Amino acid sequence: MTSEWTELGADAGQASQSSVSERAFRDVMGRFATGVSVITTVGQDGTPVGMTVSSLSSVSLDPPLLLWSLRLSAPSLPTFRQAGKFAVNILPSDQEHLCRQFAQPAADKFRGVAYSRDDDGLPLLDGAVAQIVCSTWRRYPGGDHEIFLGRVRAVRAWDHDPLVYYRGRLSGLRSSADADDDASS
Template sequence: MTISAQTATPFDSIDLRNTLGKFATGVTVITARGVDGRPVGMTANSFTSVSLDPPLLLFCLANSARSLPDFVAAESFAIHVLSADQHLVSRQFATPAADKFAGLKVTEDEAGVPEIEGVLARFSCRTVSRNQEGDHTIFIGQVQTYKKLDGDPLLFFSGGYRLSQEHPAVPSRRQ
């Protein structure tokens, strides 16, 4: 089945963005090796699991992003799920800077992709496809390795960072 794009409906873009912001998301930092070999990274909340077999994840990057050529050229990338106390890391990667990795403990995976230490979860992925849709490019990667730590996630909701809490009416199922 093929779905074709319709002509854009004339929504108020600010109101649409605010309405989309009513969906709480986790906060991630995506990293890769740039075209010139330097480490690149950005903050993103457009991340989701696509498939468990094979293990596929996706993230979206604005076509206007300065790092788009670096991510398009990259054969691999890493997705870092930030913990509740890493809001400053999120801001660091969301702000233009000469060295977004300054002050962080960073290692490299087997493909040379920068990996930030101490995050809630990390997925090292091999890029399997890129698709431009609207004003973003969708990147799909196959998970090569992953790691998880205990902790609470950093959330983004209605334009700001939030913390999670267990629902008082539902028993905890921490894993």
């Protein structure tokens, strides 16, 4: 992409324009570095469900709210709608394989994954940087995605280095806690 402005007009996203505009939008948003989470929930029969998500964002402190968006065509959408609750598992730098495993539809995405369950049956991944348990507060239409607004019920965190997603690539980030330790030694 050049530094010239690319116009995304009112008809951006229509069939005639979508290839150029969608690519430009994805390219520019890919320059917003994010963490990576696996957001999990549980089916009525107890089946664990999870998917890789980078659209997580903090919304409100009082009450504590966060949001993420889920593609309307994703197979896991009906389960997230029905469950009314979900858990955010923020991935550490050494769990790139989980990012990939949970980013593809599969009958048993949890095969070989170390996890426990909270009292409501929500899957909590071992080794996460943080786990955030939410009830679904509201759901909103968001174009080809649905926006889930979660009311935060419980949190816990560790000092593992986080996984970072930037321009379509994954990398680890050394945590500032480590950097502070180095600086003082």
